[in-house]
Amino acid sequence: MNKKKTSLLALPYGLWMAGFIAIPLFMVFCYGLTDRSGTFTLANVLAIATPEHRKALVLSLLLSAVSTFLCLLIAFPLALILRGRRIGRGSFILFVFILPMWMNFLLRTMAWQTLLEKNGVINALLGILGLPALSIINTPAAIVLGMVYNFLPFMVLPVYNTLAKIDDNVINAARDLGAGPFQTLIRILLPLSVPGIISGITMVFIPALTTFVISNLLGGSKILLIGNVIEQEFTRGSNWNLGAGLSMVLMIFILISMTFVAKYDKNGEGTAL
Amino acid sequence: MxxxxxxxxxxxxxxxxxxxxxxxxxxxxxxxxxxxxxxxxxxxxxxxxxxxxxxxxxxxxxxxxxxxxxxxxxxxxxxxxxxxxxxxxxxxxxxxxxxxxxxxxxxxxxxxxxxxxxxxxxxxxxxxxxxxxxxxxxxxxxxxxxxxxxxxxxxxxxxxxxxxxxxxxxxxxxxxxxxxxxxxxxxxxxxxxxxxxxxxxxxxxxxxxxxxxxxxxxxxxxxxxEPENAFVADFIGESNIVDGTMLHDELVEIFGAKFACVDKGFGVNKPVDVVIRPEDIDLVKPSEGTLTGIVTHLIFKGVHYEMEVTTPNGYEWLVHSTDMFPVGQEVGIHVDPFDIQIMNKPESEDEEAVGVNE
The missing domain is CATH 3.40.50.300 (P-loop containing nucleotide triphosphate hydrolases)
Known part of the structure; x- marks a missing residue:
């Protein structure tokens, strides 16, 4: 096959890219940088500086950061345990962790709503045990819980991937040279899994930063994340220009975290999903 | 020490x-x-x-x-x-x-x-x-x-x-x-x-x-x-390991021919394994050899020639020599007494398991 014919094979993908990535992105920029009458303005982008938008952005960054940190805190020990298992058993545990991902995202989050409600399953159980009821629903804590629950697999997989690739003898060598289990963890396992950790951080942080479903369902309508603000501008407020402008701001934050990954994960090791 | x-x-x-x-x-x-x-x-x-x-x-x-x-x-x-x-x-x-x-x-x-x-x-x-x-x-x-x-x-x-x-x-x-x-x-x-x-x-x-x-x-x-058993002899370098009978001290019979050796204490008419390294076999005129055979295979290896010499009973001896004998030529096999290594045959199945049969 000659070169021309081969490149023709890329045509469907090229069309897809143009139709569903390039054009929408272009439209976001068009809307974001114009006002309703179609004249150029930066007002939509700068609108992020208004107190309510700034508050939503800061809260989003904070909750995403906390969720990402919690995911890492859970995922790293888990990945370490998985690494120590024989291949067959390790992948079974991994399978159990990935299993919820096969269910619909909305359904899973709504399930948490039912669990956490004032008269929900958890409080009913606590009542039976004579313990005081929890009021987590509609708080930032509930949103963080939802984020950690939904995005944990995206942290576990890349971290496990990099840890699993470390040769047993590298760990044995560290032990042989006098390092105890803790020293081996700090000096060998942690540094060697940095690409996976970085990739896990972005894979949790970006969706957490942009989510509006989790905050809608578990935060009530009281807690507004930047995702909710943007969603409302498109649906209820029907100010597409402002929504697009705020999306562009969010894109900048995502671009920053992507550069971060590109810097630490040169070989694409952590992203081998 | x-x-x-x-x-x-x-x-x-x-x-x-x-x-x-x-x-x-x-x-x-x-x-x-x-x-x-x-x-x-x-x-x-x-x-x-x-x-x-x-x-x-x-x-x-x-x-x-x-x-x-x-x-x-x-x-x-x-x-x-x-x-x-x-x-x-x-x-x-x-x-x-x-x-x-x-x-x-x-x-x-x-x-x-x-x-x-x-x-x-x-x-x-x-x-x-x-x-x-x-x-x-x-x-x-x-x-x-x-x-x-x-x-x-x-x-x-x-x-x-x-x-x-x-x-x-x-x-x-x-x-x-x-x-x-x-x-x-x-x-x-x-x-x-x-x-x-x-x-x-x-x-x-x-x-x-x-x-x-x-x-x-x-x-x-x-x-x-001096490999102690057939496994060692076989694993360390190439060797010919053949069945023999220790007639008495310092004399072993291989394929009906009597070879002088230096080993003692194996008893009389005792079946043994005999190890002879390929480089320890001297090929001589048929009349001068203890055994005779026909060269059936010849490869030039650089330092030496590798030959196979088949004796009438069908055993193929591996021979390394700097002298070349063409395929089909009848030759005599001579081995110096100290180049013959005698080993007890494995006595139990357990020992057999660690032998050359794996």
């Missing part, structure tokens, strides 16, 4: 119900170069890992310098290992790799610097301090792995097939390098390999292992010239 540095006492180990080491006893003298030699699965690497502390034996004990270290974790053992495929730390540069053990032990910066320089000089890689692991060739990585181990001044260095991943020329260079290092440092080496030539070149003592048993332990000369 040096005292023994490490003793393995009645060591047994099995994995998933499969016995890998069966009541192994081994004593290694200080300042010796001991090679554990055997085919894959013979238990040699497991033995090394037990000494290193990476496996715990099911039974038996490891005595190091008079102290029982069977349950001691690897980081507290006064010995170091050079791993197969080097196992360098890829997130550190060369100097950091070498300094790893010393930093853990809390040595001073100056001391560590001196040691890095010394170790790099010893392995002929001075100036490589700031290079990354990935930028080094296999041979260079192996030298760094050795440097990383020896800066800790271990009493005992364990080497697990360290040259296995290198090409032939480099492997030979590294063999001489290792002998030089051992002599300069005065450290005891325990070396694991499946390469018999490597074992013969470097060791003071070779321990031939198969299926969890020590088959024979001795100097390279003893192992090569």
């Amino acid at each position: 040096h005292p023994s540095l490490i003793d393995l006492v009645h060591i047994s180990k099995s994995f998933d119900g499969e016995l890998v080491l069966d009541d192994l006893n081994l004593s290694v003298r200080e300042n010796s170069f001991v090679t554990l030699l055997g085919p894959s699965g013979c238990g040699k690497t497991t033995t090394l890992r037990i000494i290193g502390g990476f496996e715990r034996p099911d039974a038996g004990s490891v005595i190091f310098n008079g102290e029982n270290i069977t349950d001691m974790p690897p980081n507290r053992r006064q010995l170091n290992t050079v791993f197969q495929k080097y196992a360098l730390f890829s997130h550190m540069n060369i100097a950091e790799n070498i300094a790893f053990g010393l930093k853990i032990k809390g040595k001073s910066k100056d001391y560590i610097q001196d040691k890095i320089q010394y170790a790099l000089k010893l392995v002929n890689l001075s100036g490589f301090e700031n290079r990354s692991v990935d930028s080094l060739s296999g041979g260079q990585q192996q030298r760094i792995a050795i440097a990383r181990a020896i800066v800790n001044e271990p009493k005992l260095l364990l080497l697990d097939e360290p040259l296995g991943a290198l090409d032939l020329k480099l492997r030979q260079d590294m063999q001489y390098e290792l002998i030089r290092l051992k002599n300069e440092l005065g450290i005891t080496f325990i070396y694991v390999t499946h390469d018999q030539e490597e074992a013969l070149t470097m060791s003071d003592t070779i321990v031939v292992m198969n299926q969890g048993y020590i088959q024979q332990m001795g100097t390279p000369e003893q192992i090569y010239n």
Whole structure:
């Protein structure tokens, strides 16, 4: 096959890219940088500086950061345990962790709503045990819980991937040279899994930063994340220009975290999903 | 006589119900170069890992310098290992790799610097301090792995097939390098390999292992010239192993012909295994040979010709000779008495299992 014919094979993908990535992105920029009458303005982008938008952005960054940190805190020990298992058993545990991902995202989050409600399953159980009821629903804590629950697999997989690739003898060598289990963890396992950790951080942080479903369902309508603000501008407020402008701001934050990954994960090791 | 540095006492180990080491006893003298030699699965690497502390034996004990270290974790053992495929730390540069053990032990910066320089000089890689692991060739990585181990001044260095991943020329260079290092440092080496030539070149003592048993332990000369059983004879170099009958002391009958030998004490008319190395067979005129045969195969090998000589009973003798005899020529086979090695036939099935039949 000659070169021309081969490149023709890329045509469907090229069309897809143009139709569903390039054009929408272009439209976001068009809307974001114009006002309703179609004249150029930066007002939509700068609108992020208004107190309510700034508050939503800061809260989003904070909750995403906390969720990402919690995911890492859970995922790293888990990945370490998985690494120590024989291949067959390790992948079974991994399978159990990935299993919820096969269910619909909305359904899973709504399930948490039912669990956490004032008269929900958890409080009913606590009542039976004579313990005081929890009021987590509609708080930032509930949103963080939802984020950690939904995005944990995206942290576990890349971290496990990099840890699993470390040769047993590298760990044995560290032990042989006098390092105890803790020293081996700090000096060998942690540094060697940095690409996976970085990739896990972005894979949790970006969706957490942009989510509006989790905050809608578990935060009530009281807690507004930047995702909710943007969603409302498109649906209820029907100010597409402002929504697009705020999306562009969010894109900048995502671009920053992507550069971060590109810097630490040169070989694409952590992203081998 | 040096005292023994490490003793393995009645060591047994099995994995998933499969016995890998069966009541192994081994004593290694200080300042010796001991090679554990055997085919894959013979238990040699497991033995090394037990000494290193990476496996715990099911039974038996490891005595190091008079102290029982069977349950001691690897980081507290006064010995170091050079791993197969080097196992360098890829997130550190060369100097950091070498300094790893010393930093853990809390040595001073100056001391560590001196040691890095010394170790790099010893392995002929001075100036490589700031290079990354990935930028080094296999041979260079192996030298760094050795440097990383020896800066800790271990009493005992364990080497697990360290040259296995290198090409032939480099492997030979590294063999001489290792002998030089051992002599300069005065450290005891325990070396694991499946390469018999490597074992013969470097060791003071070779321990031939198969299926969890020590088959024979001795100097390279003893192992090569006086193999104790058919497995050792077959594993170390090429050999002709034939059935014979020990008629009486110093006379053995092979295929109906009587050969003078130097072995005694086997009894009278006792069936035995006879080992004759291919280079020890002299091809002579048919009238002068103890046995006669026809040359059926001839290959030029460079240093010598490799021939097969088939005797009337159908046995094909492997012969190495610098003299060439063409295919089809009738020749006589002559063997000097001291080149004939007599071995008892395996008595039990257990012994048979470790023989050449695998």
